[in-house]
Amino acid sequence: MARPQRLSGFPEWLPEGQVVQQFIEDAARRVFELHGFGGIETRAVEPLEQMLRKGEIDKEVYVLRRLHADERDADAGLGLHFDLTVPFARYVLEHAGHLEFPFKRYQIQKVWRGERPQEGRFREFTQADIDVVGRDVLPFQYEVEMAVTMAALLAELPIPPAVIQVSNRKLAEGFYRGVGATNPASVLRAVDKLDKIGIEATKRLLEEDAGLTQEAADACLSLAAIRTPDSSFVDRVRSLGVSDPLLDEGLIELAAVVDGANLLRPGSVVADLRIARGLDYYTGTVYETELVGYESVGSIASGGRYDSLASDGKQTYPGVGISLGVTRLVSVLLGRDLVRVTRPVPTVVLVAVLDDDSRPSSEQVAATLRSRGISCEVAPSADKFGKQIKYADRRGIPFVWFPDGGGHSVKDIRSGAQAPADAEDWRPPEEDLVPRVLTTTSQEAQP
C-alpha cells in the first residue's frame, strides 16, 4: 500500500510528543486525585437525542452505523460524544442509585467534533475534566474549588503563564434584564461573538437581533469590557447604574469565586465579564483560560456551573465542572517549540549480549534492574559490541551494560565513561531515570 495520508483534524504525536501528552495527563490525574476527585470513564457513544438536547452543536456530531447494519439495528441513533459533560450527566442519572453525593469525578478521554480543523481546533481531541454533582443541592463552595484545582494543575505544567477568566451567567442575565432585554440568551450569544467579530458588529447584533436600544447595547458592551484581578469589578458594574436581583446574586457569587481562588492561589484568577461560553447549559459561574502570549489558540480550560443538565423529573443533579483541553495544549507546546523531551524511549539501559549461549545471564541482569524500577532492554542479537552500542545510540538509550566474563560494567554512551557495575545496586543519575519534559528555556517541568 502507498504511504498513508495524514487526516486533517485527527492529530497524532511522535513518541516524543506522546511523552508530553502523558506528562500532562499524569499531572492532571495526580492533582485531581489529591483534591479528592475519583476517575471514571464513560462510553464513547451517546444516543443522538441525548446529545442534541443542549447546546448549538448538532451539526458537529459524528453519527455511527455498522457497516452491514440491518433495519432493526439497536445501534441506530448513536453518535460519538462531543464533550465529557453531557455523558457525565447521563452517567449520573443512569447510576444515581449507586453513587454517593456530592459526587466528584475526573475523566480523561477523547471527544469528537466534526468541525473545520484549524490551530487549536481538532476533530478528535483529549479532554481532562473535573466535575462535582450534588443531589438537588450543590454547595456554592465547589465553584471556588473548580478554579483552585485547575490553577493547581496549571501551575505544575510546562506551559506559559495561564490566567483563569471567570464570569457569571446570573450576573450577565440579570444585567441584560436590567437594561430591558426581553431575550437575555440572544444578548449572550451576541456578546459571545465579541472576540471574533469586534465591537461594532456586536453592537449591531445587540440592536438588531437582540432588540436592544442603543443605550442598552452600549451598557452591555461596557459590562463586557470590565476585567479586574479582584472583586473591584463589583463597583465598576454598579457604576453602570443597572439594578436587578439576579445581577446582585451574580455579583456576590463572582466576587466570592475571584477572592476565594486568589486567596489560595494568588493571581490565578481574574474576573472578566466578556466571558460568555457558547453552550447554553451553564447557569452560574463560567470559566475560560487564556495562555498568555498564545491567546489566539483559544481557551485551554473552560467550564461552568449547570443546574439542570441532569434531571430525571423527580430529582435534579446540579453540577459544576472545568475541562482542560489536553490536545490543544500539547499542540501549542509542540507546534511552538515550547518544550523538548530528553529522550523518546523509556529505556535507560541496553543490556548487551556476548553470545547466544550467555543470553540468559543478560536477561538476569535486566530482570534485576527492572525489579529495581530501571527500564531496560536486552539486545535482540549477539552482534559485535560496537553494533550493539550503535543500536542503543540510534534509539536514544543512554547506557549500555556489558555482562563480561571478568565483571560487569556500564557505559554512558554520551560521554564514553565506563565503570564497573553491579545490577543489585547500580542506579542511573536521577535525571536519566525516565524521559523528562523540559521547557525550551531549559527549566524542567516539576514531576
Next chain:
Amino acid sequence: MARPQRLSGFPEWLPEGQVVQQFIEDAARRVFELHGFGGIETRAVEPLEQMLRKGEIDKEVYVLRRLHADERDADAGLGLHFDLTVPFARYVLEHAGHLEFPFKRYQIQKVWRGERPQEGRFREFTQADIDVVGRDVLPFQYEVEMAVTMAALLAELPIPPAVIQVSNRKLAEGFYRGVGATNPASVLRAVDKLDKIGIEATKRLLEEDAGLTQEAADACLSLAAIRTPDSSFVDRVRSLGVSDPLLDEGLIELAAVVDGANLLRPGSVVADLRIARGLDYYTGTVYETELVGYESVGSIASGGRYDSLASDGKQTYPGVGISLGVTRLVSVLLGRDLVRVTRPVPTVVLVAVLDDDSRPSSEQVAATLRSRGISCEVAPSADKFGKQIKYADRRGIPFVWFPDGGGHSVKDIRSGAQAPADAEDWRPPEEDLVPRVLTTTSQEAQP
C-alpha cells in the same frame, strides 16, 4: 428526561470498577515501560479500505458520518478502529521517516466492534498492546520477548492463574502442506472453529471445505490435540510422520519461544497446536491466553508475528505483538466477584470546617497534606461536625481532620480513634494512602 437505558455491549464501571481498570492499566504501563516499550496513541478512526484489507471482520466495523455531512465530505469512508494493530501498522508507515527501528511501542486505547454482545465480548472495549516492528528485518528474539513481557504483567495482576498458549503459523501451514492440503488457509479456518463446533464437525469441514483426505484430516486433528508445557511437542509432531521444510522451521521457532519464555518465567507458557487465531495477517508465532477456571470468557491476551501488515511497496515492516483485553479482564474480575476495592474515592482525609471565617485555615491544612502526597478534601459547608463526619462516612473517606482552635486532631471514623496531629508530619497507615484492589481471598494485589 427519563432515566437513561444502559447500552448493551458498551460497559461502564462504577467508581470501584474504575479503580480496578486503572490498576490494570497502570500495571500494564509500568511493566511495558520497564521492558523498553514507549507509549503512543493513534486516532480512533481509519479509512475503511485500510481496515478491510486484512482480516474477516468487515461486518463488525462502525462507519462514521457527520450529522450534516455534505456530498464532498472529507470524512466519508472513515470507520472506528477494531483493534490497535492495523492502526499501528498504518502509523509506522505514515511516520517511518521519524521513527527508529526496531520500534517498540505500547498502546492502551479503546476499540470498537459491532458484534453481538455476550460475556467477555463487547462493542466498545479497552486493549493494552505491545508490538515491536523492524524495518525489513525483525530479530526472532522479540517473539520470545512478547510472551515474557506479557507473563511479567499477568504475574502482577489480581487474577486467577493465566497460561499463555503458543503456536506457530509456519508449523501449522507446513504440516497442512505436508499432508497434501492445497489451501492451508481453509484448513486453518476449520481448525480455528474446533473449540466452538467440536471434533466431528471440524473433521467434516476439513474434508468437505478444505478438501482433505480422511487420513489427512485425522492428522490435522491429531496435531491440534498436542499441548505440552515444554518443547516435547516436537517429538510428538514428528511421530505423526509428516515432513515439510516450513514445518521444520515452525518447530524450531515454537520450541525456542516455549523454552525461552519458560526459562525466564517458569510455567508461564505452553505449546498448544490448537491455537490458530482468526485474523489472517499472522505469519509466525501466535499467542492466546487462558484464564484457568474461566476459559469460557475467551482469550485475555492474544497476538502474533506478522510479516507483511505494513509495507509501502519499497520497504516492509515485519512485527510481532500481543494485546491484553483490559475490559474483558475487568468484566470477569467484577462479574465473578474476584476482587474488591478498599474505597471508591481517592480522598484519605476530609478536613472539617469550623465556621466560614476559618475556612482558609482548613484550606491551609489541605494544601500541606496534598504537598505531601495525601489526597484530601475540605468540607463544602461549615455544618456541625457530626454532619461533616457523616459526609465523610457516606462517601467512604476514612479520616476526618479537625482544625480546632486548641490544636489539630485527626479521627479514624472507622474505629473512632482520635489523636492530635500536625499536617506537616501526619501520615495515614500505608494501606489507607490510596484505594487498593484486593482479591476476594484477601490477598492484596501487588502494586
